[in-house]
Amino acid sequence: MTFPSKTGAVKVPGANIYYETKGSGPLVLLIPGGPTDAGIFAELSAHLADRYTVVAYDPRGNSRSTLDGQPDDQNLDTHGNDAARLIETLGNGPAFVLGSSGGAQIGLNLAARHPALVDTLVAHEPPCLMLLPDPSEELAGNQAIYNTYHKEGAEAAMQKFMAMAGLDEDGAEEAPQSPPPPEALETFERIIANVDYFLAHGLMPLSQYQPDVDALRAGSPRIVIGVGADTAGQIAHRTGVALAEKLGTEPLHFPGDHSGYRQHAENFAKILHQAFAQG
Template sequence: MNDVQIRTFQVPGARLHYEVRGTGPLLLMIPGAPADAGALAGLAACLSDRYTVVTYDQRGLSRSVLTEPPADQDVAVFSDDAHRLLAALGDEPAYVLGNSGGALTALDLAARHPERVRALVVHEPPLPELLPDRERWRAVFQDVYDTYRDQGAGMAMGRFIATVEGDGAAPPAMPDPSQMPPEALEMMGRIQGNLDHFLAHVLLPVLRFEPDIAALRSGPVPVTVGVGAASGDGVPALSARVLAERLGVEPLVFPGDHQGLATDAATGAEIIHKTLA
């Protein structure tokens, strides 16, 4: 069931790389930048015995190459890509999972194209515009961008990761490259290659996104909001709790932290399947 079909799909301004696994109802899984489909490969493998799982690299990242000069990318552009990809995959609505920044794409897709989405699970969407101290977070992310411009991607990503982990959290432990399988090393290399585009063209426009709460509440798509059991008070976990409250749903607890869907894919897959079923 874990054989992977590699395909490409042309959208305005980009050629999307996507991967298909398994059989069953369609499940589209959207990763967050600067990661790509590889971040959800373990989860996709765990679900491919029950779903036709499609994962992809969002435009401008990794293998989804731009066919026009780089420009700022907002969530509407990303969700238009997802809408076009789903339309090309068939007429039936799909289950959709969005992780991190990919959850913003998924929320916009469900709000603007509910006929394409059967049910939606979003895991820790970073939505600083929903937070009570959003002006503070705007300044923090502007500082990340300015640090990138002045000091480069390495320093900027250090500051960005702190917004994900939360105040006082220890930085995430870096894996030992000698212990990593080749596909994980390959993905790490791709993510490194994505940092300039992410910081220059994705970070600020995407983090100004505010989902259409009214459309999501009144629409036909069931929305489940996931949060990591070990997540602290970083932007994604705070946002997930606020979003769930605004939607009138209880947050669904997943194991681990913001990276939990990758670090415990088997448990995450069972929670997702139970939720969708």
């Protein structure tokens, strides 16, 4: 069954937040990370819309969520407030939330600071470097990426970023046999256009974010840390495991790599539903 999408926008301080919604039922908020936007969750949303009202959005400064003024360094409290405003506007909360990568960081901030708005948060591979026993190597790597961006440009910097994160190998298993649909091409073009903003204003402040572990351990909302079945050894997998240890929980394994919600959308949705149902 196909579920049509509806689009909308919510005014928040300093920005307009674009969102897409489909399906009906309890609210599920999908939060993308880095330079990505709502489009990365197209396949996953299609497998959730038969039982949930699925909302995906573009974080402020990315794609269709425009800033009122000039860009500034990204702030997780601001991102968390934006997510809270979306849930309050759309109603039918508290919401189930999936955040992936930098979106998982936003979800962690949302759950810690606006707990009444969240039923269960699944934080999939949050790249919180400060959770590592010794993050000095990774922090130095990010500084090198940032310096490369200013000296050599976005393409060279992103090559370093992908290699450091282990993401340059992700996606090899999904070699397309036919041209991607127009919607996927449009998403890719938007993401490419967001890279400068991410490198200039997101990479450094977001990587240094430390979630409020004490608040997250409170028991409400329920916090589930997800990791990819194929990402062992990668930075975001290691930070996810580190956070789960601090929370006293076991990480939940999802199929695929850091973007398994795309390559394995159907199975990813099944595991996600089970995680939500256990709350």
